Amino acid sequence: MHADSYIVGILVDGENYAKAATARDCDQLRPTVLNGLGWKVLSVWTVDWWLDPEHNLTKLVKALEEI
Secondary structure (H helix, E strand, O other): OOOOOOOEEEEEOOHHHHHOOOHHHHHHHHHHHHHHOOOEEEEEOHHHHHHOHHHHHHHHHHHHHOO
């Protein structure tokens, strides 16, 4: 367990994604910064979640369990 540190970031294309100055800020910069801090970065896309929430939750949980 890593109770005293952050090890994963889950990026979601919500309101903050839409407010980003450029697509690069969301698609490249944020994951690069988090990876540089030693975090594993996972992405959840709103449309995918909306179309099949159960499948996407299963994928997310599996990815988290593998960390």
